Every structure is written in structure tokens, then in C-alpha cells.
Amino acid sequence: MDPFATLGVEPRFDLDPAELERRHRELSRALHPDRHAAEPPAQRRLALSRAIEVNEAYRMLKDPIRRAERVLEARGVPIGEGKEPPASGALLMEMMESRETLADAVRAKDAATVARLGDEMRDRERGLLTKLAAALATVSPETSQQAMVLLGELRYTRRFLDEVSAFEEVLAG
Amino acid sequence: MAYSEKLIEHYENPRNVGTLDKNDDDVGTGLVGAPACGDVMRLQIKVSDEGVIEDAKFKTFGCGSAIASSSLATEWLKGKTIDQADTIKNSMIAEELNLPPVKIHCSVLAEDAIKSAIADYRAKQAAKRAMK
Numbered sequence: 252m253d254p255f256a257t258l259g260v261e262p263r264f265d266l267d268p269a270e271l272e273r274r275h276r277e278l279s280r281a282l283h284p285d286r287h288a289a290e291p292p293a294q295r296r297l298a299l300s301r302a303i304e305v306n307e308a309y310r311m312l313k314d315p316i317r318r319a320e321r322v323l324e325a326r327g328v329p330i331g332e333g334k335e336p337p338a339s340g341a342l343l344m345e346m347m348e349s350r351e352t353l354a355d356a357v358r359a360k361d362a363a364t365v366a367r368l369g370d371e372m373r374d375r376e377r378g379l380l381t382k383l384a385a386a387l388a389t390v391s392p393e394t395s396q397q398a399m400v401l402l403g404e405l406r407y408t409r410r411f412l413d414e415v416s417a418f419e420e421v422l423a424g
Numbered sequence: 425m426a427y428s429e430k431l432i433e434h435y436e437n438p439r440n441v442g443t444l445d446k447n448d449d450d451v452g453t454g455l456v457g458a459p460a461c462g463d464v465m466r467l468q469i470k471v472s473d474e475g476v477i478e479d480a481k482f483k484t485f486g487c488g489s490a491i492a493s494s495s496l497a498t499e500w501l502k503g504k505t506i507d508q509a510d511t512i513k514n515s516m517i518a519e520e521l522n523l524p525p526v527k528i529h530c531s532v533l534a535e536d537a538i539k540s541a542i543a544d545y546r547a548k549q550a551a552k553r554a555m556k
Binding site (some may be wrong): 281285330334335336337338346347350351354402404406407410 | 455456458459460461462463464466485529549555
């Protein structure tokens, strides 16, 4: 599935979130089962499967990491296991250390430290996303490569922040 | 997707989780990662004067298959010589844990970690010999 085509938007990273949401709303409304209730079953099924596709495309493009992956794919850059540049040793060391620090704070149920570590990582993620947007603003092998490296780092920050959210959810009960 | 009992067992009761002193000359450390999924794995071996791995520890932040792969790897490493350890292949880990195809890369990560720990140990030993 090409999520850009599904939602009828351009395959670019800096999509306007409001426009994306508007397209999703319009298409969902048009494909709503109530609007197709009078149609033959085959048509109803088609509308339903398209509605599911529209939802999936929307979820995909709303997430900056997955949107960037689809943008690169649309440019013919292979994405996935074994096709990505290896993470630098310095990044791995840093991520191992920060994950251990986070794990210690989670184990100790130290909510203040977890919150602080989460804030720091969110700041970092914001910075990386800004750089990613800049890299994807131009189409060239160099900028695609830069974007891949940034994406690699973003997946580490994402994993970290997933842990933070999981802890906060448990805490919130 | 059905995971094998052995995989689940290693995931729920991982063996040899922990840290060895990375500054020890007899300890080799491998730190590897999979940027496509954000996993990071550290595997360490402590080698006796006779060249036998007497202890192995790991720490993995990643999915269940990555944790199980590294746990199994440390179990296999203990008691092996460095040269025997060097022959461990990702396919052996994948087969033992019956990893589904989408998780084969987790066993590749574990093999990379073993290779990189061995390389680190050998580099340290070579440096030590050069000092003498």
C-alpha cells in the first residue's frame, strides 16, 4: 500500500498535519458503512476494506518515523533489516548506558528521575526530527543517507520513550 | 505467530544477565545494535589463562527473540574455548530457538555480539603481549 496515494497527498515529509487530518476525515466519512448500506455486499465490502486502508495510511503518516520511512521508500531507498547503515559505536554505548539508567530508575520506581530522563530524550527526539525534516527537504543520495542515519538514532530514542510511557502507564494504574 | 517453548523459557528466565568488568584484560566485550529496530545488545566473556570461557554475561534491550538469542549464546559460550566459540553461527541459535523468519535478525545480532566480544578479547591480549 502507498499511504500517500491512499490519502491523496504528496509523498513528502513536511506534510501539514491539519491537511492530513482533513483528508482522513473526508475519506472516512465517504467510506462510512452507513453511506453504503443500500449497496450490494461486494460494494459494501470494498468500502469497508478501503476504510481500513485509509485508517492504516493515516496512522502510518502521522508517525514521523514511519512517514520518513515511506518517503524514502517512495524515493527508491531500501528500508529495513540489513539495508540500514550500522549504528555508530558511540551511539550504541550511549544508548546502552541510558537504557540501563532508565531501567534502574524504573526498578526503583523513581518517578521523578524517569520523568526527567523522558524529558531529556524528548528534547533530543525533537532535535533529531528537525534535522530529519531538513535532510528530507532535498532529494539526493547524500540527504537520503543522512536521513537513514537520523532514523536509526530516532528508533533508539523511540524505544527509550516507549519504556518511559510504559512506566508512566503502570504508575497511572 | 507461535514462539517455541525454549524461546519463551529463555525470555522469561534469561540466563547470565549482568556485567563483567570491561577494563579487565581477560574480559572481551561486544556491543552491537540493530538500527532498523532500535535494539542494543552487550555480550561479555571472561577467558581463563588456558583460553577457556569461564563466564559470560549479557544485557539486551530489545524484543523477546533478541533477549532469548543472547541468553542462549551466553549459555553456549561457557566452558568453550575461544576457537570453539568462534564457530557459533546465527543459524544454530535460530534453529535451537525455532525463531520465526522475521526474527532471524535477532540471532544474527547475537552472532555479531559473540564475534565482537572475541575480537575485543583478542585485541586486548595482543596489546598485552606487545607491552611485554
